[in-house]
Amino acid sequence: MGETIVITSGKGGVGKTTATANIGAGLALLGHKVALVDADIGLRNLDVVLGLENRIVYDLVDVAHGHCRLKQALIRDKRFEGLYLLPAAQTKDKTAVNPEQMREICQELKKEFDYVIVDCPAGIEQGFRNAIAGADRAIVVTTPEVAAVRDADRVIGLLEAAGLNEPKLVINRLRPKMVRQGDMMDIEDILDILAVDLLGVVPEDERIIVSTNRGEPIVQERNSLAAEAFRNISRRILGEPVPLLDLESNGNLLVRLRKMLGLG
Amino acid sequence: MGAGQGAMVQIPGVRPERKTILIERTLRSGQSLFYDGNVVILGDVNPGAEVTATGDVIVIGTLRGTVHAGAGGDEGALVVAFRLEPTQLRIANHVSRPPEGMTPSGQPEVARIKDGMVIIEALGFRL
Numbered sequence: 001m002g003e004t005i006v007i008t009s010g011k012g013g014v015g016k017t018t019a020t021a022n023i024g025a026g027l028a029l030l031g032h033k034v035a036l037v038d039a040d041i042g043l044r045n046l047d048v049v050l051g052l053e054n055r056i057v058y059d060l061v062d063v064a065h066g067h068c069r070l071k072q073a074l075i076r077d078k079r080f081e082g083l084y085l086l087p088a089a090q091t092k093d094k095t096a097v098n099p100e101q102m103r104e105i106c107q108e109l110k111k112e113f114d115y116v117i118v119d120c121p122a123g124i125e126q127g128f129r130n131a132i133a134g135a136d137r138a139i140v141v142t143t144p145e146v147a148a149v150r151d152a153d154r155v156i157g158l159l160e161a162a163g164l165n166e167p168k169l170v171i172n173r174l175r176p177k178m179v180r181q182g183d184m185m186d187i188e189d190i191l192d193i194l195a196v197d198l199l200g201v202v203p204e205d206e207r208i209i210v211s212t213n214r215g216e217p218i219v220q221e222r223n224s225l226a227a228e229a230f231r232n233i234s235r236r237i238l239g240e241p242v243p244l245l246d247l248e249s250n251g252n253l254l255v256r257l258r259k260m261l262g263l264g
Numbered sequence: 265m266g267a268g269q270g271a272m273v274q275i276p277g278v279r280p281e282r283k284t285i286l287i288e289r290t291l292r293s294g295q296s297l298f299y300d301g302n303v304v305i306l307g308d309v310n311p312g313a314e315v316t317a318t319g320d321v322i323v324i325g326t327l328r329g330t331v332h333a334g335a336g337g338d339e340g341a342l343v344v345a346f347r348l349e350p351t352q353l354r355i356a357n358h359v360s361r362p363p364e365g366m367t368p369s370g371q372p373e374v375a376r377i378k379d380g381m382v383i384i385e386a387l388g389f390r391l
Contacts, residue, residue: 150293153310157292193310193328195290 010151012122026234051215106134
């Protein structure tokens with residue numbers, strides 16, 4: 001029996017879908033069978049980010065309403081052994097499914113897959129309630145911005161109220177240079193408010209934009225810090241103790257020298 | 265009435281008729297609490313959370329949200345926090361917010377009304 005993990009944030013645009021695609025692909029690379037579920041009905045994106053848009057025949061709503069079997073709707077990602085996508089419907093809205101149907105679908109998927117990862121829509125309304133209905137645990141994604149952290153805090157409260165205790169946090173799009181200059185919240189500032197366990201920190205990386213536009217998860221790329229961060233997150237989900245990335249490693253000697261002199 | 269309560273009334277300044285509730289968790293954004301009496305929070309009050317009490321509000325943690333003490337009009341109500349950094353602080357009918365650009369003092373503080381104004385002082389031994 002597998003496990004269902006919902007990836008949520010409250011605020012839109014912080015990188016839920018990118019995180020879902022890369023964590024899912026990361027877990028598949030580590031040899032696990034993974035089903036990604038796009039719960040953002042009406043605004044589906046996960047298929048685009050994964051480059052699987054043109055292979056959709058049936059979707060989540062079809063499965064919920066019994067128009068097809070679950071297996072018919074699942075799209076296999078040929079690049080990642082063991083990675084599958086259950087796409088959202090684009091022509092319906094969030095009311096097309098209810099939490100009970102989502103719970104049943106997740107339950108069904110867990111029989112076949114090691115990990116079922118649900119990409120939650122932004123907001124805290126029905127789409128959110130649907131997405132968390134079948135989840136065993138939650139990952140909250142935020143960026144180092146006051147508004148994103150505020151929404152993450154709200155979502156953590158709602159998750160706890162729904163019985164999803166101790167969600168794990170991913171801080172996305174951190175810019176070490178801006179943090180160093182005091183222009184961006186640092187990891188400690190964020191953890192001080194949210195008081196949850198940190199699952200990983202992903203640095204801002206232009207290549208993420210390229211990879212999502214191309215429909216290729218970045219996680220397999222060798223010389224990208226963001227890719228390495230996502231790979232580490234996948235390993236931590238498996239329970240491996242992986243130390244946090246040194247995001248300053250690009251800055252090398254000069255940075256360390258400036259730090260020593262108190263200029264950093 | 266028990267013997268213990270009878271004894272408490274003997275102490276000047278103690279108001280046994282006012283109830284106190286203990287909240288053993290952090291209030292997160294969007295969560296709000298109203299209590300007819302005093303509120304003691306063992307945890308933080310995060311930005312976007314609201315605490316309203318007719319009596320005092322005491323936060324054994326960081327208070328970053330909105331707080332209203334003496335909500336029934338009690339001008340003697342206090343707000344005490346380990347770190348007092350509220351978005352907005354109200355006591356009775358007075359509304360105040362921290363001055364622009366104020367850096368947190370980093371020590372326990374108390375807010376109360378003095379001469380018709382909300383003032384904030386370091387938390388001493390005498391409330």
